[in-house]
Amino acid sequence: MDSRAKIAVFISGGGSNLQSLIDASEDGRLSGEIVLVISGHDNAYGLERAFNAGIDTFVYKVKSYPSKEDAHRDLLEMLKEYEVEFIALAGYLKLLPPPVIANYKNHIINIHPALLPKYGGKGMYGSRVHEKIIKAGDKESGVTVHLVDEIYDHGKIIMQKKVSISPQDTTKSLAAKVLKLEHKLYPEALNKLICETKKI
Numbered sequence: 291m292d293s294r295a296k297i298a299v300f301i302s303g304g305g306s307n308l309q310s311l312i313d314a315s316e317d318g319r320l321s322g323e324i325v326l327v328i329s330g331h332d333n334a335y336g337l338e339r340a341f342n343a344g345i346d347t348f349v350y351k352v353k354s355y356p357s358k359e360d361a362h363r364d365l366l367e368m369l370k371e372y373e374v375e376f377i378a379l380a381g382y383l384k385l386l387p388p389p390v391i392a393n394y395k396n397h398i399i400n401i402h403p404a405l406l407p408k409y410g411g412k413g414m415y416g417s418r419v420h421e422k423i424i425k426a427g428d429k430e431s432g433v434t435v436h437l438v439d440e441i442y443d444h445g446k447i448i449m450q451k452k453v454s455i456s457p458q459d460t461t462k463s464l465a466a467k468v469l470k471l472e473h474k475l476y477p478e479a480l481n482k483l484i485c486e487t488k489k490i
């Protein structure tokens with residue numbers, strides 16, 4: 291029996307962070323196994339990444355249920371069915387339903403492409419974040435991994451790393467720099483959370 295922590299990853303898009311978690315799980319850097327990938331969109335490329343890795347997927351759309359409560363209940367039931375212990379948000383653009391947050395307190399993390407608490411909150415995602423940082427003339431940016439609560443980009447920070455911004459940097463070059471760091475940091479941060487929580 292596989293005693294590694296069971297993880298669900300939530301995505302909305304390309305899923306390059308999902309891929310970094312899959313790779314880390316496969317090569318032993320992550321003491322956990324991704325058992326389920328949940329996407330908010332049915333055309334997310336990350337679903338293909340999951341499929342290629344042999345991981346079950348589920349497209350979760352609140353609108354396809356008779357009520358919000360039904361949707362929330364179904365999602366929680368699915369997580370329980372897969373015996374999910376930890377949740378990693380990797381580009382998931384929505385807030386998780388309150389029952390999921392309550393059931394998985396201190397077991398959900400998110401990665402954000404900036405140095406929170408700066409440049410976070412609703413609507414701060416994707417290239418918008420880097421655009422704002424370049425416009426503001428900041429000298430540094432970075433990556434934050436934090437616990438998830440009911441507020442966007444708000445929970446306790448568990449890991450943060452900086453990148454420096456040069457005068458030549460553009461929104462695009464900064465995004466690439468930050469994303470590269472994300473791929474290194476996210477498996478490390480998730481592994482840290484798992485090991486500290488499970489005392490392994």
Ligand code: GRF
Binds near residue numbers: 308
């Ligand atoms: C990443 O920049 C992450 O920090 C943010 O959403 C983006 C997802 O990218 N939360 P990807 O789908 O993992 O490539």
